[in-house]
Amino acid sequence: MKNKVNVIIIISVLFTGSLFAENLxxxxxxxxQTPAFxxxxxxxxxxxxxxxQTEVYGGFYSFKVTKSGATNxxxxxxxxxxxxLYWNNAAAATYSLSAYVKTVGVNTSPANxxxxxxxxxxxxxxxxxxxxxxxxxxxxxxxxxxxxQIQGVAILTEEPASVVVKAIMGKDATGTVYFDNIxxxxxxxxxxxxxxxxxxxxxxxxxxxxxxxxxxxxxDNEAHSGSYASxxxxxxxxxxxxxxVYYSIPQPVEAGEWYKIGVWVKTADVNDSSAFEPTYILRxxxxxxxxxxxxxxxxxxxxxxxxxxxxxxxxxxxxxxxTGWTHYVVAEQAPxxxxxISVRARFTSNPTGTAWFDNFSAMKMVVATPTITVSVDDGNxxxxxxxxxxxxxxxxxxxxxxxxxxxxxxxxxxxxxxIYNLLGQKVNTLINGVxxxxxxxxxxxxxxxxxxxxxxxxxxxxxITKDTRxxxxxxxxx
Numbered sequence: 001m002k003n004k005v006n007v008i009i010i011i012s013v014l015f016t017g018s019l020f021a022e023n024l025x026x027x028x029x030x031x032x033q034t035p036a037f038x039x040x041x042x043x044x045x046x047x048x049x050x051x052x053q054t055e056v057y058g059g060f061y062s063f064k065v066t067k068s069g070a071t072n073x074x075x076x077x078x079x080x081x082x083x084x085l086y087w088n089n090a091a092a093a094t095y096s097l098s099a100y101v102k103t104v105g106v107n108t109s110p111a112n113x114x115x116x117x118x119x120x121x122x123x124x125x126x127x128x129x130x131x132x133x134x135x136x137x138x139x140x141x142x143x144x145x146x147x148x149q150i151q152g153v154a155i156l157t158e159e160p161a162s163v164v165v166k167a168i169m170g171k172d173a174t175g176t177v178y179f180d181n182i183x184x185x186x187x188x189x190x191x192x193x194x195x196x197x198x199x200x201x202x203x204x205x206x207x208x209x210x211x212x213x214x215x216x217x218x219x220d221n222e223a224h225s226g227s228y229a230s231x232x233x234x235x236x237x238x239x240x241x242x243x244x245v246y247y248s249i250p251q252p253v254e255a256g257e258w259y260k261i262g263v264w265v266k267t268a269d270v271n272d273s274s275a276f277e278p279t280y281i282l283r284x285x286x287x288x289x290x291x292x293x294x295x296x297x298x299x300x301x302x303x304x305x306x307x308x309x310x311x312x313x314x315x316x317x318x319x320x321x322x323t324g325w326t327h328y329v330v331a332e333q334a335p336x337x338x339x340x341i342s343v344r345a346r347f348t349s350n351p352t353g354t355a356w357f358d359n360f361s362a363m364k365m366v367v368a369t370p371t372i373t374v375s376v377d378d379g380n381x382x383x384x385x386x387x388x389x390x391x392x393x394x395x396x397x398x399x400x401x402x403x404x405x406x407x408x409x410x411x412x413x414x415x416x417x418x419i420y421n422l423l424g425q426k427v428n429t430l431i432n433g434v435x436x437x438x439x440x441x442x443x444x445x446x447x448x449x450x451x452x453x454x455x456x457x458x459x460x461x462x463x464i465t466k467d468t469r470x471x472x473x474x475x476x477x478x
Contacts, residue, residue: 007215013337023362023451024056024364025360026204026246026248027202029226030201030228033201034201035195035200036204038078038195041168042071043071044316048067049065050064055102057178057180059217060215062178063077064176064178065179069174070172073171074114074166076169079165082191082194083163084161087463089190090161090186093186094154095153096153097134097136098150098183099148099152099223100147101117101147103117103176103177104144106144106176108140108142108143115173116137119182120164120165121135122165123156123162125162127158130163132154135152136150136151147178156167159337165182167179167182179196203248204248206216209242212238214233224295224356224359224396229266229356230357233261233354234353237350243346243347245293246344246346247345250301252340253338257364257365260357261314261331261341261362262292262327263357263360264327264357264359265326266323266358267356268354269321269322269352273319276318276319278317279313280314281332290348291315291348292316293311293314295310295311299339299358307383308335325358340464359450361450361451385438389410389463389465390439390470391461391470392406398476400477401445402443405444409439414421415431415433416429420459422458428444434447455478457475459473
């Protein structure tokens with residue numbers, strides 16, 4: 001009798017489909033409506049602390065604190081440590097401290113600091129010891145005082161390792177206060193305060209020159225999914241050198257790996273031309289164009305802002321003044337020195353009109369693993385390739401939150417493997433591209449195409465080719 005042994009060989013290949021890991025970006029769909037670089041101080045984000053839109057000193061948002069009575073501690077907002085954040089490098093210097101404050105129905109003539117309203121600036125060294133703490137107090141001579149600037153100075157003879165700011169109502173203070181345009185800048189410049197104007201949402205930064213009414217913010221005027229999107233607007237080109245950028249904080253990447261970068265965009269009344277076709281990746285900055293922009297970072301992404309290879313632009317379709325929601329997506333290999341990535345919604349110098357950006361993505365492309373069965377028959381090897389398209393049952397099933405799907409391809413062919421819910425709505429496309437003959441294994445991590453976890457339930461996964469359609473079911477139990 002002949003002895004026969006089956007051996008499985010796994011060959012790793014990077015393919016042109018759409019198999020990706022989780023979305024790397026923080027708050028890519030803007031649905032987490034909390035401000036960037038600030039958190040609640042001694043209170044949850046409830047009726048005491050709000051990221052406010054009704055009362056602002058310029059811009060769209062302010063920090064609001066409301067107290068109806070005495071509390072055990074001071075209540076307010078506290079910043080992240082700004083000393084060495086991104087491009088900051090706080091030095092021994094003179095620091096100008098400032099904020100704009102508006103009060104409504106607050107306690108007057110406070111008897112002590114516990115009854116006061118103000119902004120506290122804390123500077124500490126690497127050992128955590130206090131270098132100096134300076135407080136600038138709000139005007140409480142009347143119960144309600146319109147927007148007014150309060151100012152102070154801090155002089156440091158030693159480089160701080162920590163610069164933290166608190167906008168607070170003392171534990172015995174009552175009423176409502178709004179804080180805006182909180183500033184902490186050194187002379188000579190070595191640092192500034194991130195999101196002191198309360199204008200950016202968790203995970204994001206922005207920049208724009210507002211002299212002609214331009215802005216970049218997050219609104220609920222339009223959204224591709226959920227309720228919010230980033231909105232960029234410029235009425236004219238009177239400020240011709242003024243860009244508008246709404247950009248993500250950097251997130252880690254692996255050097256040499258491939259990443260998919262994408263976003264959904266909608267436009268209204270933008271400058272248009274028959275020559276303004278959408279593009280793939282360009283390095284050239286085109287002054288009339290609106291773009292998905294991104295770059296890879298180098299070095300420590302938390303404490304420096306270094307770029308590997310410069311800005312990359314993916315220009316959107318501006319052949320007409322208005323477009324519906326359109327998905328722009330590209331893939332690029334991270335440079336050998338890359339440590340991070342950030343993405344941005346961007347008007348270059350001269351675009352006009354309105355563009356909404358939603359559902360940003362930056363996802364690592366996963367390596368597929370086709371398998372070939374090798375039969376060893378009395379020392380003679382023969383390779384057994386699949387002769388038909390196959391789609392196996394996923395395993396484990398039920399699963400939480402990762403499952404494996406196997407499929408077979410008998411010859412070079414375009415294939416699509418997509419997951420749907422029971423309503424027939426697309427959840428995620430795992431594969432969409434040409435594959436060679438072989439058996440493949442892929443995993444799904446129970447996330448939709450935007451990197452968001454999906455709920456428990458039955459899902460359908462379908463393998464589609466030119467002439468074949470195979471469907472299976474799986475159960476996610478969280």
